[in-house]
Amino acid sequence: MPPVQRSLIAPTAHPRLEDALRQKLQRRGETAGSLGELEPLAVRLGLIQNTLKPRLKQPQLLVFAGDHGLVVEGFAPRGATTLVQVQHLLAGRLPLAVFAFIHGLTLNVVDAGLADHIGPCPGLLQRKIGFGTRNARVAAAMTVDQAHAAVRAGMEIADALPGNVLACAGLGIGSHESAALVLGRLGDLPVEALLHTGSAPAAPLTLAVLDAVRSRHEQVADPVEVIAAFGGYEMAMMVGAMLVSASKRHLIVVDGLPACAALLVASRIAAAVTDYVVFARSHGQPGLDEALGLFHATALLELGLESTDGTGAALAWPLLHSAAALLTEVAEGDDPGPSQLGTTL
Numbered sequence: 001m002p003p004v005q006r007s008l009i010a011p012t013a014h015p016r017l018e019d020a021l022r023q024k025l026q027r028r029g030e031t032a033g034s035l036g037e038l039e040p041l042a043v044r045l046g047l048i049q050n051t052l053k054p055r056l057k058q059p060q061l062l063v064f065a066g067d068h069g070l071v072v073e074g075f076a077p078r079g080a081t082t083l084v085q086v087q088h089l090l091a092g093r094l095p096l097a098v099f100a101f102i103h104g105l106t107l108n109v110v111d112a113g114l115a116d117h118i119g120p121c122p123g124l125l126q127r128k129i130g131f132g133t134r135n136a137r138v139a140a141a142m143t144v145d146q147a148h149a150a151v152r153a154g155m156e157i158a159d160a161l162p163g164n165v166l167a168c169a170g171l172g173i174g175s176h177e178s179a180a181l182v183l184g185r186l187g188d189l190p191v192e193a194l195l196h197t198g199s200a201p202a203a204p205l206t207l208a209v210l211d212a213v214r215s216r217h218e219q220v221a222d223p224v225e226v227i228a229a230f231g232g233y234e235m236a237m238m239v240g241a242m243l244v245s246a247s248k249r250h251l252i253v254v255d256g257l258p259a260c261a262a263l264l265v266a267s268r269i270a271a272a273v274t275d276y277v278v279f280a281r282s283h284g285q286p287g288l289d290e291a292l293g294l295f296h297a298t299a300l301l302e303l304g305l306e307s308t309d310g311t312g313a314a315l316a317w318p319l320l321h322s323a324a325a326l327l328t329e330v331a332e333g334d335d336p337g338p339s340q341l342g343t344t345l
Contacts, residue, residue, distance in 0.1 A: 105314055
């Protein structure tokens with residue numbers, strides 16, 4: 001990412017604005033009562049948009065799909081391929097697609113690196129960098145040039161999107177294992193903790209393969225080199241999309257382990273990107289708790305889901321929309337009040 005782009009990502013900290021937002025909610029609470037956790041979320045949105053009246057519009061949900069060469073080692077369960085999952089999602093046969101539709105989110109699937117060819121169809125963005133990554137046990141999953149190309153593609157996608165809300169999720173067989181490797185290296189976490197499902201630890205074969213991968217790339221530490229060594233095209237594209245969205249002061253919703261891995265890489269490039277992020281979750285696996293702990297965060301909703309990443313983000317959108325409306329749409333008497341800080345609040 002060019003240094004000039006990094007500099008455009010400003011921290012959201014603004015004590016005077018934060019105080020004004022809290023006072024506004026306090027005045028409202030005197031007549032309407034408290035709305036609990038919705039209020040700090042509303043303050044967060046005001047700080048993200050640098051306004052007393054945040055407005056969220058045209059939310060975009062991008063599911064970045066890619067295959068991982070590491071699965072040739074045999075640890076991935078047999079079942080639907082990544083291509084089949086993408087086809088189900090595009091055809092509206094998954095709850096994620098239905099929830100996005102009924103809540104007014106625009107859903108697109110990005111072919112970042114599917115191992116198969118998929119023809120043009122509505123809801124599909126074809127930005128394939130390669131037909132799946134390489135086996136990270138024997139070589140870097142991507143070259144550094146490929147990783148940079150994927151980051152740039154994500155930046156271009158995000159820059160062209162309408163609205164000011166971007167929800168990101170990853171999809172792909174082997175993506176959770178690859179994400180655990182990225183998070184483990186950059187976050188200094190044990191991979192086995194990141195892959196714990198709650199009902200059982202990761203299988204011995206999986207851990208043996210991932211241990212071999214870590215040893216193969218033992219010296220890699222630079223964030224882009226780490227995602228090239230361990231990650232996937234879908235994660236690298238999410239890095240670029242998150243960086244551009246933050247530079248535009250857009251809200252970013254991160255859902256799932258691959259998206260957390262992308263965020264951690266993005267935060268090592270520009271630390272302030274995390275100021276623009278809220279978290280959703282589509283499954284209850286303890287490994288995701290470990291990942292969220294890296295950001296000292298919890299998910300907006302805990303619904304006990306065990307579904308496709310992105311489902312939690314679609315369900316969290318009404319909550320986010322409501323939090324913004326609390327500051328923007330609820331009437332304040334005859335005086336609509338200012339949008340920006342001034343001499344009179």
